[in-house]
Amino acid sequence: MSIIELKGLHFSYTTGEEILKGMDFVIDERSTAIIGQNGAGKTTFVKLLKGLLKPTQGEILMNGRAIKDLTVAKLAKNIGMVFQNPNDQIFKNQVLEEVMFGPLQIGMDTETAAKKAKQALETVGLAEYEHANPYDLGLSRRKLVAIASILAMDTEVIIFDEPTIAQDYAGKERIKDIIRRLRSEGKTVITIIHDMNFVADVFERVIVFAKGKVFLDDTAKNVFAQKEVLEEAYLEQPDVMKLCHELGYEENFLNVEEFVQAGHGKVRRTYEY
Numbered sequence: 001m002s003i004i005e006l007k008g009l010h011f012s013y014t015t016g017e018e019i020l021k022g023m024d025f026v027i028d029e030r031s032t033a034i035i036g037q038n039g040a041g042k043t044t045f046v047k048l049l050k051g052l053l054k055p056t057q058g059e060i061l062m063n064g065r066a067i068k069d070l071t072v073a074k075l076a077k078n079i080g081m082v083f084q085n086p087n088d089q090i091f092k093n094q095v096l097e098e099v100m101f102g103p104l105q106i107g108m109d110t111e112t113a114a115k116k117a118k119q120a121l122e123t124v125g126l127a128e129y130e131h132a133n134p135y136d137l138g139l140s141r142r143k144l145v146a147i148a149s150i151l152a153m154d155t156e157v158i159i160f161d162e163p164t165i166a167q168d169y170a171g172k173e174r175i176k177d178i179i180r181r182l183r184s185e186g187k188t189v190i191t192i193i194h195d196m197n198f199v200a201d202v203f204e205r206v207i208v209f210a211k212g213k214v215f216l217d218d219t220a221k222n223v224f225a226q227k228e229v230l231e232e233a234y235l236e237q238p239d240v241m242k243l244c245h246e247l248g249y250e251e252n253f254l255n256v257e258e259f260v261q262a263g264h265g266k267v268r269r270t271y272e273y
Contacts, residue, residue, distance in 0.1 A: 031183045
């Protein structure tokens, strides 16, 4: 498990227009979803984590060491990122070669890289496609190829950028299982995402970015329970929580599973028609 600490983090692309405005928080062992409207600073934050950008003020520490002191290549051994659009990540003509590329680049020998790649393809349900051309696969499967390529690197930190894009129900369930498995293995799992239902199902902690600052930071249930505050950040509650609110339930349920486990008889408010 890696601990990532932000201390007074600021970032600007141009003078006088700050994107991140003094962030202070720690990413710990909990699976963490970072949510917010476009322009809130989520993607910029991830680029800073990967060493692709440097803070204009403040610093990011990973396990006590400043990220700015590490090269992008060194960070790649510790932090893996699944791109939002798999077409921006995939460039090989064979699935197995694509998934092996990352492990080879961080120093694995060919035999180990092949073993890790095959295991990763098995995990994402694409073992039978190892000899296929990724561009012959649909977008949903290409996304899974991109996920496999990062899993095969076996990094301490895994960042998912919009993991549910192009995924049907089965694909989303598989990705949920992958995230839970990574968490159980002690990996630090972070996502930036707009799918509130997915977040409610799988992530322990939610951080809301708004206008370059941390707006909320708590457990998923506590964050999503704050309907009015979320609306200030132009975000919505997960569907089940919204539905229960409309039905008059005072207790907050993150998802269908929680609702069913709680049983019935929770309606306490009454309405007059």
